[in-house]
Amino acid sequence: GENVEQHPSTLSVQEGDSAVIKCTYSDSASNYFPWYKQELGKGPQLIIDIRSNVGEKKDQRIAVTLNKTAKHFSLHITETQPEDSAVYFCAAWKGRGGSNYKLTFGKGTLLTVNP
Amino acid sequence: NAGVTQTPKFQVLKTGQSMTLQCAQDMNHNSMYWYRQDPGMGLRLIYYSASEGTTDKGEVPNGYNVSRLNKREFSLRLESAAPSQTSVYFCASSLGSIGETQYFGPGTRLLVL
Numbered sequence: 665g666e667n668v669e670q671h672p673s674t675l676s677v678q679e680g681d682s683a684v685i686k687c688t689y690s691d692s693a694s695n696y697f698p699w700y701k702q703e704l705g706k707g708p709q710l711i712i713d714i715r716s717n718v719g720e721k722k723d724q725r726i727a728v729t730l731n732k733t734a735k736h737f738s739l740h741i742t743e744t745q746p747e748d749s750a751v752y753f754c755a756a757w758k759g760r761g762g763s764n765y766k767l768t769f770g771k772g773t774l775l776t777v778n779p
Numbered sequence: 780n781a782g783v784t785q786t787p788k789f790q791v792l793k794t795g796q797s798m799t800l801q802c803a804q805d806m807n808h809n810s811m812y813w814y815r816q817d818p819g820m821g822l823r824l825i826y827y828s829a830s831e832g833t834t835d836k837g838e839v840p841n842g843y844n845v846s847r848l849n850k851r852e853f854s855l856r857l858e859s860a861a862p863s864q865t866s867v868y869f870c871a872s873s874l875g876s877i878g879e880t881q882y883f884g885p886g887t888r889l890l891v892l
Contacts, residue, residue: 670821696879707783707869707883708822753821757879766812766837767881771821 666691668756670770677744678778685773687754688736696757697737698767699728703750711752712739744777751775780805783884785870791890792860800855800887802870810873811853812837812881813845815866822869828853860891 667690677683689697695716700708714721714728714737721728725744730737741748754770786801804811813825824837828847842864844856853872857864867888871881 698880700883705886707871707885709883710880713880766824766827769821769823771819 666694666756666758666768668754668768668770670754670773672773673771674774674776676776676778679744679746681744683739683741683744683748683775683777685739685752685754685775686736687738687756687770688734689756689768690735691756691758692732692735694756694758697728697730698755698757699739700753700755700769701750702753702772708753741775744775746777746779749775749777782806783870783872783882785868785884785887787887788885789888791892792857793892794861796860797856797858798860798889799857800868800870800889801852802854802884803852804870804872804882805851806872806874806882807850808872808874808882809850810875811847812871812873813843813853813855814869814871815839815864816869816886817866825855825868857889860889862891865889865891 670687698713701711702708714730725742727740751772753772755767757767783804809830812827814822823839826845828834831850834845846854867886869886870884873881
């Protein structure tokens, strides 16, 4: 089955700096890669996603890049703010076929933005 | 729209007790999911339902059962709770294809003593 590795597990940055979280996946058939943000005591919330036919996607201060050859994708947050502090999860989805219908999540990155 | 709602928010059980976690969505989504979240383990899929009337096992189904009561509701039942089932449980839903753009509920924190 799919395996998603996420690094680092914790990340501390100063307000205004950039933060980068990286994920690798094992199944080259995976074609959808969402990123979720989870604030303390809440459920994960989708913040950005990318499909395998696109190499980069931006939404204001957030961007995601995908390298299909190397099977890795990254989340980039620029001009970080204290409210960006949360746990971030990457995930990979393979699509239809057999029983592999599920999203496979990385284990999460705790991002702390220090004022 | 309330999105995905879950009840209860917190629950304490004794080993061997049973309970049902309730989940409902008001987004007219076809697919629904149950995950558990444990420290350092990320989110692991317990069961999912691609559409009303169908359910399938996920990554960690042992000790759980589910019911897709109708399009809106998807419940998770623990027949005989064990301390290993202490976790935070999240319900999620998606509009169409399994796995795409899932919307999560606020979670149920379960402690089994």
